[in-house]
Amino acid sequence: MSEPAAIFTAEALAGGGTGPLYLRLKSxxxxxxxxxxxxxxxxxxxEREIASQLDIxxxxxxxxxxxxxxxxxxTQKRGSGTYVTGQGQRVEQRLSRLTSFTEDMLARGLMPSVKWLQKTVASPSPDEAMVLALSPNERVIRLRRLRMADGRPMALELAVVPARMLASPDAVGSSLYEALQTAGIRPVRAMQRLSAESLSAEDAEALSVPAGSPALYxxxxxxxxxxxxxxxxKSHYRGDAYDFVVELTTSGETE
Structure with a gap:
């Protein structure tokens, strides 16, 4: 059985190098x-016990x-404490930065992978043409894939990009944002709309959950x-595997 308290010794912290203390503690x-x-x-x-044991x-x-x-x-649980994240626990994604799924998973020590379901060049739907401000004869690259972390299905994603932006659908490997970066057109901001939905039988099967399971759309x-x-x-994230977190601050003004 692990003895977490025994990990936090001044000697162990000193062995972490000469960088900032918080980085040495993370290490x-x-x-x-x-x-x-x-x-x-x-x-x-x-926090108090760790600080006392390490004299920081x-x-x-x-x-x-x-x-x-x-x-x-x-993972921090309100009123309970801080725990080592386990396999199959929920992933928390903060919405303050524009990052790709691949970047998010790598930052958490998880191995991202993808199963391609569709890679095509096609005519845009009316809402795609409107959102992407496409002229009447333009085409889009449509990318549908199952996103996984450590082999665990996490999300179904349909991404649509103007065909003029990328050479071909094959320009996208595991990460769309990496392909856009290579093409010199990495996005710098985004607008997201989140809602709750129940998964269809087809989508639920792909995500390895029962039909009708909750999802974040x-x-x-x-x-x-x-x-x-x-x-x-457009993405469907497993409701039992993903949490999106937003940090809110006051304006500093009083009414």
């Missing part, structure tokens, strides 16, 4: 997980733990710096 925790000293579902000591500030501890939570390494329109829309994506 200490990641190293303990890699070595099996911390395992899935292990509870970490409280709670602010430093909080910064290290918060970043590891953002990266999916740790997301429409995203991504834009270039000059305001042109470059991507229109």
């Amino acid at each position: 200490l925790i990641r190293g303990a997980i890699d070595k099996g000293a911390l395992t899935a579902q292990d509870a970490l000591p409280s 500030s709670r602010v430093t501890v909080r910064k290290a733990l918060t970043e590891l939570v953002d990266e999916g390494v740790l 997301i429409e995203r329109i991504s834009y270039l710096a000059d305001g042109r829309a470059v991507e229109f994506t």
Whole structure:
């Protein structure tokens, strides 16, 4: 059985190099997980206990733990504590940055993969033509795929890009954003609309859940710096595997 408290010693922290303390603490925790000293579902000591054991500030501890939570390494449960994330736990995705699924999963130590369901050049639907501001004779590249993390189905995604933006559908490997980056047209901002839906039998089968299971339906329109829309994506994320998190702050003004 793991002994999480035994991980946090001044000697172990000192062995993490000479960088900022919070980075050395992150490295200490990641190293303990890699070595099996911390395992899935292990509870970490409280911020106060870690700070006391390592003789560092709670602010430093909080910064290290918060970043590891953002990266999916740790999970915090309100009123309970901080735990090592386990296989099959929910993934939290913050909505403050425009990133790709591939980047999100790699940041959490998960291996992204894709199963292609469709790669075609076709005429746009009326809503695709409107959203992407296409002229009457333009075509689109339509990309439908199953997104997975560590082999676990996570999302079904249909991405549509103006055909003039990419040489061909085959220009997209595992990551659309990587292909757009290579083409010099990586989006810089996006608008997303989220809603709750029940999965159809076909989509549920692809995501390995029962028909009618809850899903997060997301429409995203991504834009270039000059305001042109470059991507229109519709996705269904497994409701039992994904949480989207938004950080809210006050304006600092009083009424």
